[in-house]
Amino acid sequence: MSDLPVTADPGETPAGTADATMVVDLTADAKVAAADIPPELVAQSLGQYLRAWWLRVRGGDSGVLPVVLGIVVVAVAFQIANSKFLSSQNLVNLFEQSTVYMVLAMAEIFALLLAEIDLSVGLVMGLGSVVVAELVQPTGANFPWWAAIITALLACSACGAIQGWLVARLRMPSFIVTLGGLLILEGVAIIVLGGTLVSIGNSRFTNEVVLYKIFWGHFSPVVGWILLAVLVGAAGAGFWLRDVRKRRAGLETPPPSLTALKIVLMAAAGIALVAICNVNRAHFGTIEGVPYIIPIVLVVLAAWTVLLQRTRFGRYVYAIGGNPEAARRAGVRLASVRIWGFVLAGLTAGIAGVLFASWQVDITTNIIKESNSYVLLAIAAAVIGGTSLFGGRGRTIHGVLGGLVIGAIYNGLFLLGVQAQWIDVAVAGVLLAAAVVDVLSRRSASSTA
Amino acid sequence: MTADSSEVPTGTADAGTAVDLTADAQVAAAEVPAVLVAQSMGQYLRTWWQQVRSGNSGVLPVILAIVIVAVVFEIVTPEHAFLRPSNLVYIFGLSTVYMVLAMAATLVLLLGELDLSIGAVALVGGVVAFKLVQQPGPGWPWWAAMLAALAVCGVIGALQGTLVARLKIPAFVVTLGGYLLFSGILIVVLGGADGSVNLNTSVANQRVIYNMVQGLLVPVVGWAALAVVVVAAGTALWLRAAARRRQGLVAPPAGLTAIRIALVALVGIAVVEICSINRGTSLVKVEGVPWIIPIVLLVLGAWTLVLQRTRFGRYVYAIGGNPEAARRAGVSVAAIRTWCFALCSATAGLGGILLGSFFFGEYSTNTADAGQLVLYAVAAAVIGGVSLFGGRGKAVHGVLGGLLIGAIAYGVSLLNLGELATPLEYIVPGGVLLAAVLVDVLSRRGSVTRV
Numbered sequence: 035m036s037d038l039p040v041t042a043d044p045g046e047t048p049a050g051t052a053d054a055t056m057v058v059d060l061t062a063d064a065k066v067a068a069a070d071i072p073p074e075l076v077a078q079s080l081g082q083y084l085r086a087w088w089l090r091v092r093g094g095d096s097g098v099l100p101v102v103l104g105i106v107v108v109a110v111a112f113q114i115a116n117s118k119f120l121s122s123q124n125l126v127n128l129f130e131q132s133t134v135y136m137v138l139a140m141a142e143i144f145a146l147l148l149a150e151i152d153l154s155v156g157l158v159m160g161l162g163s164v165v166v167a168e169l170v171q172p173t174g175a176n177f178p179w180w181a182a183i184i185t186a187l188l189a190c191s192a193c194g195a196i197q198g199w200l201v202a203r204l205r206m207p208s209f210i211v212t213l214g215g216l217l218i219l220e221g222v223a224i225i226v227l228g229g230t231l232v233s234i235g236n237s238r239f240t241n242e243v244v245l246y247k248i249f250w251g252h253f254s255p256v257v258g259w260i261l262l263a264v265l266v267g268a269a270g271a272g273f274w275l276r277d278v279r280k281r282r283a284g285l286e287t288p289p290p291s292l293t294a295l296k297i298v299l300m301a302a303a304g305i306a307l308v309a310i311c312n313v314n315r316a317h318f319g320t321i322e323g324v325p326y327i328i329p330i331v332l333v334v335l336a337a338w339t340v341l342l343q344r345t346r347f348g349r350y351v352y353a354i355g356g357n358p359e360a361a362r363r364a365g366v367r368l369a370s371v372r373i374w375g376f377v378l379a380g381l382t383a384g385i386a387g388v389l390f391a392s393w394q395v396d397i398t399t400n401i402i403k404e405s406n407s408y409v410l411l412a413i414a415a416a417v418i419g420g421t422s423l424f425g426g427r428g429r430t431i432h433g434v435l436g437g438l439v440i441g442a443i444y445n446g447l448f449l450l451g452v453q454a455q456w457i458d459v460a461v462a463g464v465l466l467a468a469a470v471v472d473v474l475s476r477r478s479a480s481s482t483a
Numbered sequence: 484m485t486a487d488s489s490e491v492p493t494g495t496a497d498a499g500t501a502v503d504l505t506a507d508a509q510v511a512a513a514e515v516p517a518v519l520v521a522q523s524m525g526q527y528l529r530t531w532w533q534q535v536r537s538g539n540s541g542v543l544p545v546i547l548a549i550v551i552v553a554v555v556f557e558i559v560t561p562e563h564a565f566l567r568p569s570n571l572v573y574i575f576g577l578s579t580v581y582m583v584l585a586m587a588a589t590l591v592l593l594l595g596e597l598d599l600s601i602g603a604v605a606l607v608g609g610v611v612a613f614k615l616v617q618q619p620g621p622g623w624p625w626w627a628a629m630l631a632a633l634a635v636c637g638v639i640g641a642l643q644g645t646l647v648a649r650l651k652i653p654a655f656v657v658t659l660g661g662y663l664l665f666s667g668i669l670i671v672v673l674g675g676a677d678g679s680v681n682l683n684t685s686v687a688n689q690r691v692i693y694n695m696v697q698g699l700l701v702p703v704v705g706w707a708a709l710a711v712v713v714v715a716a717g718t719a720l721w722l723r724a725a726a727r728r729r730q731g732l733v734a735p736p737a738g739l740t741a742i743r744i745a746l747v748a749l750v751g752i753a754v755v756e757i758c759s760i761n762r763g764t765s766l767v768k769v770e771g772v773p774w775i776i777p778i779v780l781l782v783l784g785a786w787t788l789v790l791q792r793t794r795f796g797r798y799v800y801a802i803g804g805n806p807e808a809a810r811r812a813g814v815s816v817a818a819i820r821t822w823c824f825a826l827c828s829a830t831a832g833l834g835g836i837l838l839g840s841f842f843f844g845e846y847s848t849n850t851a852d853a854g855q856l857v858l859y860a861v862a863a864a865v866i867g868g869v870s871l872f873g874g875r876g877k878a879v880h881g882v883l884g885g886l887l888i889g890a891i892a893y894g895v896s897l898l899n900l901g902e903l904a905t906p907l908e909y910i911v912p913g914g915v916l917l918a919a920v921l922v923d924v925l926s927r928r929g930s931v932t933r934v
Contacts (some may be wrong), residue, residue: 041874045873061673130841132856200917200921204921204925205924206873206917206920206921206924207920209597209655209860210597210916210920211917211920212860212917213856213858213916214862214913214914214920215913215917216913217855217858217909217910217912217913217916218910218913218914218917220906220908220909220911220913221905221906221907221908221910221913222906224905224906224909225903226900227904258729302705306486320737399905406854407663410660413656413659417656418556423653423656424653433557453675453676454676455666455667455668455671455676456666456667456668456671456672458663458666459663459664459667459668459671461663462661462662462663462664462667463660464661465656465659466646466656466657466660466664467565467651467655469656469657469660470646470650470652473650473651473652474650474812
């Protein structure tokens with residue numbers, strides 16, 4: 035039974051009504067919320083802040099810590115097993131492979147945050163890649179590359195909108211809608227493909243070259259350093275000024291040393307990344323520089339982080355994921371936020387589709403079928419990253435970090451010469467482990483509050 | 484609200500179920516079969532019609548759908564070939580795999596859960612059974628190999644069920660992971676991505692498994708078997724109704740029982756008659772009822788008995804209708820859930836063995852796509868009338884839904900669609916699944932609002 039007092043005035047308690055279900059969720063969530071009020075908001079010095087953070091980690095709300103630890107463990111283990119793993123050549127390869135998982139995981143996070151699931155993101159990605167590749171064919175539609183990308187993204191968003199409508203308006207379970215949806219999309223993608231193969235690998239056509247370069251192109255080393263400087267300068271200034279403004283306005287703000295520490299960490303990670311990418315990784319000749327896709331992923335990450343953390347829409351998404359009935363009573367229009375969540379999932383899966391087309395170069399029926407298996411990796415990446423399967427908990431960055439773990443597992447096992455089926459088994463194990471951790475951490479978070 | 488608030492579990496962690504209890508009480512009120520109080524044929528039919536109109540239409544929609552699909556395909560297929568005996572018998576064979584998998588899916592759907600690993604587990608079951616009868620190799624007798632395969636699948640299901648029931652991990656995540664896991668393990672068991680395992684039909688022991696779908700009863704034996712089945716089922720139905728009437732319990736009118744028995748006999752005669760037509764040539768005769776039909780009827784009979792006439796079955800429906808109410812009534816929810824997943828996987832394993840037999844005793848990584856199998860299975864169960872939300876459905880719904888899916892899949896393949904053939908293999912089941920769920924969602928809504 036609950037430790038909440040039953041009030042003497044029963045009129046205030048909506049007991050036994052048709053809505054009493056929500057009473058539970060409200061209480062359960064009130065507890066979670068109490069645990070979630072970040073103690074570091076009231077910390078004023080770096081020491082206090084770190085202590086508060088440690089308390090939070092021990093209370094089960096560990097943020098990105100487990101996945102960062104996971105990345106370190108996976109990296110060390112594979113490095114011991116095969117000394118090529120941490121070579122700059124393989125690391126760049128790993129980053130490139132992981133980007134598709136990362137973007138797809140960011141797509142899945144929109145559905146997961148709403149406490150729904152989208153099993154169709156893999157095939158939405160597949161459809162997006164077929165559409166973009168078909169549209170730039172000089173013998174076919176012959177669209178300029180940007181028009182092809184926009185059309186593909188619109189098509190993928192439309193897939194999300196239709197499925198979101200079925201889920202939000204008709205209240206059909208999302209896993210069934212997207213299960214049926216992925217089958218239909220597989221058929222549609224094969225129809226769009228028309229024949230058996232479409233390729234964007236012809237270097238005589240500028241539009242195909244641009245698409246190809248999205249995944250395979252890279253900046254020259256100098257440009258990489260300049261970009262990094264600009265990025266770190268801009269982000270650092272942004273962080274610093276925001277905190278200064280908050281402090282001046284008398285709002286709760288982390289201590290300046292912490293802000294400085296964050297900026298330094300960011301710069302260090304950036305310098306390491308650019309330095310690794312600038313090592314010549316070709317067997318013959320020179321291939322060096324930061325791949326274009328790294329800034330592309332960062333842009334998607336930044337955009338969705340701002341959308342989810344700093345806008346009203348984002349707050350509504352978390353509100354619905356935490357407790358739909360409470361959100362509804364607070365005046366949030368559930369159906370439209372849910373539909374937009376699915377649209378954004380479709381759009382992001384479309385971005386992954388463009389990357390996927392550029393990565394695969396030749397799109398065949400088999401590639402379309404294979405794209406379906408990516409949905410499992412996307413869900414696994416999101417959950418491993420720290421996004422909850424039960425809604426309301428997770429950030430876009432979790433998708434990026436989880437995608438890196440998945441990419442590292444694939445890459446590392448492949449380097450060790452493990453057969454594909456065992457890699458699938460390993461990923462399934464990781465997904466189940468992440469789900470267990472999610473369930474247990476949620477349980478401990480509600481019991482420690 | 485009573486003045487004594489201690490009796491009302493207000494604001495407790497369990498109040499969530501208060502809603503479900505009310506909601507379900509309403510549904511239950513609608514579902515007390517008016518048929519039970521009807522005493523004459525006329526009354527019975529009237530109350531049945533009322534039930535259908537209020538959204539609780541039972542097997543009627545799926546039977547109508549089967550008839551419509553049959554008529555439409557007969558009209559649109561080239562040379563009107565759909566209803567030829569050879570095609571009909573082929574559809575029975577094809578459908579049985581979906582029927583058995585749909586019955587497996589039903590066991591878990593009744594709980595309000597979903598098992599996405601059915602397809603992969605079925606393939607594992609099939610491959611294990613096929614591997615165990617190999618000579619040279621283990622060379623187990625066919626029955627031992629099949630039992631071992633079913634046991635392996637049962638253990639897989641129990642493991643997944645434990646994760647769902649004890650750790651409360653969402654079923655679709657556990658079984659999604661299971662799907663990936665067992666697809667990988669399947670390839671390992673098969674011996675690599677291009678591994679395969681075949682039955683040698685010249686060995687009697689292996690031919691038994693081969694014959695499960697491919698084997699035929701001699702027409703005379705088919706008729707004899709039909710007579711035995713109809714007489715046995717008829718006597719049982721009649722005696723049960725008579726016994727109930729004698730004891731003063733509510734029983735359907737005698738006329739209805741007679742009609743039911745007549746219908747069973749009629750359908751049976753039609754099936755045996757169709758199967759007994761020679762569908763080969765005048766030189767090489769192919770005629771008789773496939774073994775698979777009695778096998779499916781046996782599985783159907785077993786699951787119908789378990790679900791409708793045992794305590795376990797009542798608990799399954801209780802949990803599906805309202806898990807919290809079931810828990811408070813003393814049902815060991817976690818144990819029943821785990822058992823359902825185990826039984827579901829074991830049934831899926833049988834489906835996998837039948838699948839291998841359907842593909843002429845050959846199993847390779849290309850035999851079937853585990854992902855598509857599970858979609859067909861869930862679609863078949865839901866089309867048949869099993870609710871996705873738990874507590875509503877019977878084994879027979881899986882069989883009828885499986886027949887419908889098999890008819891659609893085969894009908895589409897008969898059309899000369901050229902390039903559209905491959906995409907339609909995906910679009911048709913996807914569309915059918917969505918349509919079935921839509922009907923489920925709307926009918927559930929309809930039955931609640933009409934009370």
